[in-house]
Amino acid sequence: METALGEGGAAIFFVLVALIALTAVRLTRSYRRWERYLPTVLFMIFCSMLYYFLVRGRLLWEYTPATWVTHWGAELLLSFVVFPCTVLLLLDLLPRSGGKLRLARYLLNWSFVYLLTEQVALQMHFMRYHRGWSFGWSVFFVCTMFLILYLHHRCPLAAYLATVGLIVLYMVWFRIPFPIFLQAVE
Template sequence: MNAIYGLIWLAALFIWGDWRNYRKYYPTYLFFLLGDFLYLYLLSDKFAMWTYTPQGVDEGIGLTNTHIVLSIMAIKYPATILIFLGRYPEERSWIKQFIYILLWVGIYAVNEAVDLFVGLIRHDHGWSLGWSVLFNLVMFSILRLHYVRPFRAWIASLIFILIFWNIFDVPSSVFR
């Protein structure tokens, strides 16, 4: 299943990705990666909110949550950034921009709902698909903000992390 997802995201990347301007989006891609690496480092061992559970061939060849996360970072995230930012509506219409963000939240929600249905992901510590939808709404908004105003995105991310940290009562023992 992981390979199928990878192929779907690669196809989307080649069809809709803004390859000509990849250098413009690179800092936002790194920002995106850093957030996931931070989650992986701090929470995945001691207080995971979600964990990928390899199935079928993935399980048979010994893939782990970490392998799947790294493949997502290497394939899904570049595709997301090059398509999401490359096709973002530049008009001043905040309604079009909000609908566009909602479209991406929907894509990620459907992806996760399928994963939940077939057992490819497990939620823990109070996390749910509803929390993922909220998280993705904020995440896509912050990714766009990072593209146009990086410093503000860092501040917004820090605030968002602190809010979630408190809502889910993440223990200080996650710090290594």
């Protein structure tokens, strides 16, 4: 489907998102404390890559390919540029006081930014859903993602347990066979 940006619009969109993320990290100087946040950066990259291993071609969402960028190109740009920038910004700008309500508002603001970006990608046809995934599921996913990233920074074990629980929920709900059982099925 053709968009206002033309055939290469999806590539331009994802490169623009990456440039905005890199600029935000530069302006806030969050990169100076990268070592403090590296475990959570790696956790987010790992979870992104784990998604592709677990679904094995049964994608729940997909970035629309263009002539010079594929779904995988967009995903690699997001996983290795945008997501690390997100974690650096999220954790470095974390409110140090104000209690749980302020923290909840902060995480919801991050969720809003991600969901707004996704909504633009959907409206511009740079992204599509499969297998029953919907924007409602994205709202749930993104909100829990930011909560788990915060949790990983504070208590990694709790984040790992919550992540395993969510993975099982998604795989059962969307009827995605667990990879360990795929050889018997295929």
